[in-house]
Amino acid sequence: MDRLFWHRGIHLPFWQSIACFVLGCILSLFLLNTPVFFLTITLVVLVGVLTISNLKTKIVVISALLFGLAYPIIYYHCAYDTHLSYIELQQKQLIKGKVERIDDYLYTYRLSVKPAVLGTEKIAKYKKLTLQLYLTKQSFDKNTVRIGDTITTRAKLKPIVPVVNEGIFDRRLYNFYHGIKYKGSISNNSLFKVTREDNKQRARFLNFSEYSWLYSAVLFGDTSKMPRDFKHISRQLGISHLFAVSGLHMTIVFAFSYWIIRVCCLLFNKFNRLKVLPLLVGILSCALYLHFSNYATSAQRAFIMLCAFCICWQINRAYIGYRALMFALLCVFIFNPFVPLTVGFYFSFAAVLSILLSLDLIKKFKIRSYLAKFFVVQVAITITLIPVTVFFFNGFSIYSLFVNLIAIPFFSVVLMPGILLVSLLSALLQTDLFILLLEPLLALIVASINEFNDIGSWLNLPSISWQLTVLLLISSLLLLYTSYSLYLTLPLMVFYLSQASFNQEQLVIRVLDVGHGLAVLLSYNNQAVLYDVGAKYSDYSYVKSVILPTLRINNLRLMRTVISHDDNDHSGGLTHIIENGKLSTISGYGKACSFKANWLSNITFESISKNSMFKSDNNNSCVVLVTYKHFKLLLTGDIEKKREQALLNDRRIADIDVLISPHHGSNSSSTDAFIKHTNPSWVLHSVNAYNRWKFPSLKVVERYASNNIKQLATYHGAIKVSVTDTNYAVSSQKQLKNYWFLVD
Incomplete structure (x- = not known):
């Protein structure tokens, strides 16, 4: 065991201090999110330190832990704490900076710019700040700007708020780590000056x-x-x-x-x-x-x-x-x-530690063949990284x-x-x-x-908690050191597999975070019904990036897909639903919006029919009432005032539990009469942050609030409603992952 403590040749407090500093940094990052677990670790560490007989060693180690707790906060204010005020976001800002990357999209070029000047402030080189500026292809060609050029322009900026969904890569953490904070568009009548330098390309190829x-x-x-x-x-x-x-x-x-x-x-x-x-x-x-x-x-x-x-x-x-x-x-x-916010950190250090332990294993068993050595090392890396891979990539x-x-x-x-x-x-x-x-x-x-x-x-594989991931990782590393680790590894594996195969008999409603659009996934007993599919932009769609991964992660089989109406933000991803072999699931689209069925066990899906056709495509949205025992959910698409008035006499939609706000909370919808008739306990707005329509409308928010109705929007991340036999609970992804250093 001596080699695991590294005390030969260098005093033990040095290595203890490093461990405590690193632990302090990790605690500082996640302390506010899981206080009980990390406070327990802190107490265990402090108790362990206090058992050391040498007073000088105690002081050094505790000081390292305290410095580790404070260092991320100090670093944040030095490197990351660069924010524009509300007033500055309402005005065009002077931007001067170097182009570090250019992404070519269907209609635009996206420039990643490291600013030297932003507004009236000079930005120090050590500051973690990157702007994403969009050039339209109608106004600019591909030779307008190149990587390495310095541009000077003016643009109105707004914060970048990525979508956050259950079990899917959290781009908020990626953007924060790399300092990607604001985005804006450059029009052809804006100030735009390019200073071209002699770019030394990495290579001609x-x-x-x-x-x-x-x-x-x-x-x-x-x-x-x-x-x-x-x-x-x-x-x-x-x-x-x-x-x-x-x-x-x-x-x-x-x-x-x-x-x-x-x-x-x-x-x-x-x-x-x-x-x-x-x-x-x-x-x-x-x-x-x-x-x-x-x-x-x-x-x-x-x-x-x-x-x-x-x-x-x-x-x-x-x-x-x-x-x-x-x-x-x-x-x-x-x-x-x-750095613990990045995926590569865990893979890199875990892989190297497994290599070092496997080399000790090779020496222990005196393996001489190079092929055998390579095989042992590769097996060690594979076993060690499985828990990490399952945690980050769900398989x-x-x-x-x-x-x-x-x-x-x-x-x-x-x-x-x-x-x-x-x-x-x-x-x-x-x-x-x-x-x-x-x-x-x-x-x-x-x-x-x-x-x-x-x-x-x-x-x-089903999603795995980070606590279980840590335990499995430690046990797999110990397995390379001693076979007795099986007594820890096997019970953990049995626990994980039993949890993964356990089927909870409850209705789960996920209002997915798909930016400006709508996608509601209802699941029960490993089967699912999808209401709307979000938008599609060129080859990108929320079906491929959010909906299908959510189905895979939760081991759900899609039984039905209902499209409310033919707007891109509701039906844009339909082509990718069809491409993935889900054509047979499409029901209730357009004129076919007439059904009453139990697509999920004893859960009733009932369309609320129209007495007549409306001129507006929004008002022709397929409205669906979902009933499960005591619980009622109303899916409204983009209906507006006229359709809402036509529904006021329908007693089926009175006193519902959860309402998906009509037309994303637009002031053209959610009339006071409709709110009073449906009388929901919760209203959920499917919108993206800082959208140009300013949904949900402030008047609509005030209207629901005046009726004592609780509200939640998907710009706080995907919303999850868990319905049991007697009750239901509403939560959002950002509430579950509320990091202190993230500022929307």
Whole structure:
């Protein structure tokens, strides 16, 4: 057990202090969200510290914990606390900054700009702030601005508020970590000045090659230009890590530069004695590579551990991987204590720790074969990362172990060195010949990976709590150290599987966060009914990004799909419903809105028919009453005043429990008479934050409030209504994940 505490050669308080500092940072990030659990951990740590006999050690360790608690707050106010006031958001602001990224959409270009000046304030370089500015293709062409240009313009900005849904990637945390806060549009009559610099492209292939996205992904971990289908297949196969800069990439870059300088030193006797020169060049090359990879967490960790290895090698001291990993953890947290908000942090450190433990296992059993060693390491990584993968992606790749046994050696020996060599030669000799020679190999790789599109290699699993994830991760790591860990791992697995297979007999209503639009998913006994499908923009739709993942995560089978009316924000994703084989589920669309059925067990879905057709498509919306024992839900689509008046005599919709607000809370709807007739306990508004129509209308909000009706909007995240035999509960995703550092 000695090696797990790393106390040989360095005093134990040093490692305890690092652990307490890191723990303090994590507590500071999440303390307000789960106080009981983290306060318990804090008390356990403090009790453990107080048992130390040495008073000096107690003071050092407690000080490290307190500093860790305070450091994220200090860092936040130094780096992240840049906000525009309400008055500033109502006016156009002067923006001057460097273009870091350009995304090409159907009708617009989206520029990611790092501002140097915003309004009347100069923005320091260390500030985490990025603006997203949209240029319409009607007014600007693709050569108007390039990456690396400095632009000066004026734009009216508004905060970026991503959608938040249950079990789906929380983009709020991603945007916060990268400082992506505000967005705005630039019209052709706005001030727009471009200062073009001599952009030093990373390499010529970024513009020349058909597979420039693959070069960027392999070399720098930049997957922004990677085709969506290819990215999806890579994740399904479990090889996404190959396109994230890690220790494997850093080792290849170091070895490449080290041996070039080493050979040069051998050729020139004058430099043969400078044995430190190859090490310095290797480290400098890796530092440059770290910069090009945009300081990804895994790249930082790999660089720090590599530097530690080089120092130990040079001073002839033993390199202890656990110490290097612990020191890298400290450095990463000092660089940015909000790093636990990123997915890559957990994968990177968990994978390396599993590698170190597996190497000890190899020594213990005296395994000599290189193939056997590689197999043991790969098995260790796979087992360790399964809980993390299930937590973040609601499943894991079935074939990842076997695919990586082939992919990693090929990537390490052929692909990465080949692309690196071609890139350097093309940049030095200013020729595209080498790129052309590599193109057939890249085409073969892409085609081969695309062949795995339909093999079904991904196993979907129900969502897992982070507490259980931590316990499973710890038990899997301990499993590499001692077989007695099975006594912890097996009960946890049985508990998780029993919870996953347990079928709760209750109605669950999810008003999904689909921006400006509507999608309501009702589920019971692993079966679901969908009312409206949200919007579709070009190839993007909320069906693919929100609805289908929600069905998979919760193991739901879609039985029926009801479309209220033919507006994009309600029916735009219908084509993707059909493409995914759900055509047979569509019911009650348009004139077919006439039904009374029990699509979900004993839950009644009843359309509220119209006495006559209305001129307005909104007023022809398919209104549906859902009844379950004591509970009533009314789905209203986009009905307005005239349709509401026609419903005032219908006693079926009187005294309902939950109302989906008509027309997203527009003032053209939700008349006082309709509110009094339906008399809901709750009204739910499906809207996005800062929408241009300012839904829900302030007058409508006041109208519901004056009738003592509780309200909730989806700009607080997806809303969940859990209905039992005797009661029901309403909650939103942002209420469940209310981080102190997030400001909408």
